[in-house]
Amino acid sequence: MNGLSLTLSRGVARVTEAALGPYQSAVIRIGFAGTWLLFLLREFPHRQELYGPSGPWGWNLAKELTADNHAFTALLWSDGRLWFEFCYTLAVLAATALMLGWRTRTASLLFMVGVLSLQNRSVFVGDGGDNVLHLMSIYLVFTRCGQVWSLDARRAARVAATRARGERVPADRVGPVLWAVLGLALGTATLTGRFDNGWLIPALLWTAWAVLGLWWAVGRRAAWHEPRALLDVIANVLHNGALVVIMAEACLIYATAGWYKVQGSRWQDGTAVYYPLHLDYFSPWPGLADLMSSSGTIMMIVAYGTVMVQVAFPFTLFNRRVKNVLLVLMMTEHAVIAVVLGLPFFSLAMIAADAVFLPTSFLRRLGDLAARARGRLTRSTGGTVPAPRSPEDSTADHVGFTA
Amino acid sequence: MDAYDEDSRGPQAPDGSAGTRLPEEPPEHHPPSPPRTGVAALSPRYQVAAALALAVVAVAGCVHLLMVFLSLAPANTVTKQHGQAVQDWVYPEFEQNWKLFAPNPLQQNIAVQVRAEVRMRDGGLRTTGWTDLSAQDGRAIDGNPVPSHTQQNELRRAWDFFAATHGGDNRPVGMRGSLSEQYLRRLVAMRLYRDDPTSREGVIQRVQVRSSTTNVPPPSWSREQISDKPVYRVLPWWSLTSDEAAGGVR
Incomplete structure (x- = not known):
């Protein structure tokens, strides 16, 4: 009994004192935002046809469907061309900001609005990749995913350095302005009845906005140490909960994909992989597909291997080494799928989801490599290199001042 | 403390x-x-x-x-x-489907084809031949490292949506059935105006859509025997709205 309560209290201490997995949450932030950004840029020439007011899935059709299913989309607030272009641009900017970790929490809200608005506007043009991004854009809002590898982290380090030198830290102007603009937008949307179709996303936006304001207010008074610490604890708890949900979601994806395949006769007889390779819509390189499917033995191994890996993955999380081996296998398989089946954005999104399980040591090495490569790049162009940020900075004492 | x-x-x-x-x-x-x-x-x-x-x-x-x-x-x-x-x-925001190629992968190529009745400039009415829109998509995807959703998903999933919301007699089921019909009609009208030479020279009055389903030939190392003849599902002629006929779908 005593042992149990000790374990429990250790667990509570762990999930309240820090936002765990700073590197993992940063890598999925960069992964999902980057995938969506690349997708938006890829589809830029086709944006009217896919999501525009006069596309095949016309504004009225979308309006009728969302009135029925209550999905959130800002694109149906107006059928004007200008509004559409504004929303698409905002989605691009939000994805960029989130990828770079600029005002990460606000960026994650706008990113979610962008993803949901475009995808719910035209649900019938998406695929599995869109589905992953849809879910993750909502989950990311709850995480503190800007602790490392972000402009926010760099800014926090600079502020800390200034304070350590005993100098005055200039007041942040961008944050309050951004918050005020966001509040104005939310208020306008609410008063004009734009939020009347479904309560979930509007409630989430308003709550996040209110908490951001509270966070800022509480951070201004040195005497309000305790409320600040409480908010920090709540933010940590939310982050850790969301990270668990994100990991579980990845497991559900693999478990569903695997367990349903087990029941399929084509997966049993080992020919399943042959068929997608020969569908006109999924064979950008027919020669390559023919080469891969020339041997029945290889096809059977790939089919059985795929099912085994997908079914096994959630259980391997209990063993670090086996988990890492499977992670490599799955990321490789998705990289192959990206090319062979012509699904680059689906594969990128899945690789980003897999990345949440990468070990911290590997991610830090990856970060160092990237920092060194950037250092070489900026040195050759004559820029300055900001000091690398140690992970201790991010979680220990300053974390209370960044949302 | x-x-x-x-x-x-x-x-x-x-x-x-x-x-x-x-x-x-x-x-x-x-x-x-x-x-x-x-x-x-x-x-x-x-x-x-x-x-x-x-x-x-x-x-x-x-x-x-x-x-x-x-x-x-x-x-x-x-x-x-x-x-x-x-x-x-x-629903709606946490809807998901991960039956990826499961329980069995699709083993047929489903092509959506369309023909149109076009009012020409001289006043005559001309019926075009069948245009295979899926084949156009397939050609656009060939050798393309980053296929667009317009090439890979739009028509394919519009047809899936139609098939899922219509009975075998091609009658719509519920509100979504009617939506899927309008969607498919607008989509083929847009594609015809974009690529079909006859349609470009006149005004489309009506369109007819059919699907052609062909089995993927079994692998060479398999002893399975299946038909390689396409099976057609022909839908009734649909009249375009004035907006669609005027090329309003872009």
Whole structure:
């Protein structure tokens, strides 16, 4: 009994004192935002046809469907061309900001609005990749995913350095302005009845906005140490909960994909992989597909291997080494799928989801490599290199001042 | 800070329920060196709030995952009883489908083809031949490292949507049936105006869509025998609205 309560209290201490997995949450932030950004840029020439007011899935059709299913989309607030272009641009900017970790929490809200608005506007043009991004854009809002590898982290380090030198830290102007603009937008949307179709996303936006304001207010008074610490604890708890949900979601994806395949006769007889390779819509390189499917033995191994890996993955999380081996296998398989089946954005999104399980040591090495490569790049162009940020900075004492 | 925590232990411990249990680290045994963070750094009032937040997040997370799990699982005794609650939780924003190429991958190439009745400039009415829009998509995807959703998903999924919301007699089922019909009509009209030379020279009056389903030939190393003849599903002629006829779909 005593042992149990000790374990429990250790667990509570762990999930309240820090936002765990700073590197993992940063890598999925960069992964999902980057995938969506690349997708938006890829589809830029086709944006009217896919999501525009006069596309095949016309504004009225979308309006009728969302009135029925209550999905959130800002694109149906107006059928004007200008509004559409504004929303698409905002989605691009939000994805960029989130990828770079600029005002990460606000960026994650706008990113979610962008993803949901475009995808719910035209649900019938998406695929599995869109589905992953849809879910993750909502989950990311709850995480503190800007602790490392972000402009926010760099800014926090600079502020800390200034304070350590005993100098005055200039007041942040961008944050309050951004918050005020966001509040104005939310208020306008609410008063004009734009939020009347479904309560979930509007409630989430308003709550996040209110908490951001509270966070800022509480951070201004040195005497309000305790409320600040409480908010920090709540933010940590939310982050850790969301990270668990994100990991579980990845497991559900693999478990569903695997367990349903087990029941399929084509997966049993080992020919399943042959068929997608020969569908006109999924064979950008027919020669390559023919080469891969020339041997029945290889096809059977790939089919059985795929099912085994997908079914096994959630259980391997209990063993670090086996988990890492499977992670490599799955990321490789998705990289192959990206090319062979012509699904680059689906594969990128899945690789980003897999990345949440990468070990911290590997991610830090990856970060160092990237920092060194950037250092070489900026040195050759004559820029300055900001000091690398140690992970201790991010979680220990300053974390209370960044949302 | 330590004084806070010490007197907090007394009144807190007895009435703390399992869900809101607080860490019971004995501060007197600890060296005072590391600055405490997390709930331990808070005074009792704030600890209650933190514990409450922890409980809410834990419960919400578990319920959410359970609901998503039930929405993905096959129909079972629980979903028979609580299916509506699961649906209400998951739809629309957490809807998901991960039966990727499962239980069996699609083993047929389904091509959507269209022909049109076009009013030419001289007033005559001309019926075009069948245009294979899926074949156009296929050609656009060939050798393309980043196929667009317009090439890979738009027409393919528009047809899936149509097939899923229509009976075998091609009659629409419910509101979505009617939506899918309008969607497909607008889509083929747009494509014809874009690529079909006859349509470009006149005004489309009506369109007719058919699907051509061909089995993927079995692998060379298999002894299976299946037909390689396409099977057609021909839909009735549809009249375009004036906006669609004027090329309003872009």
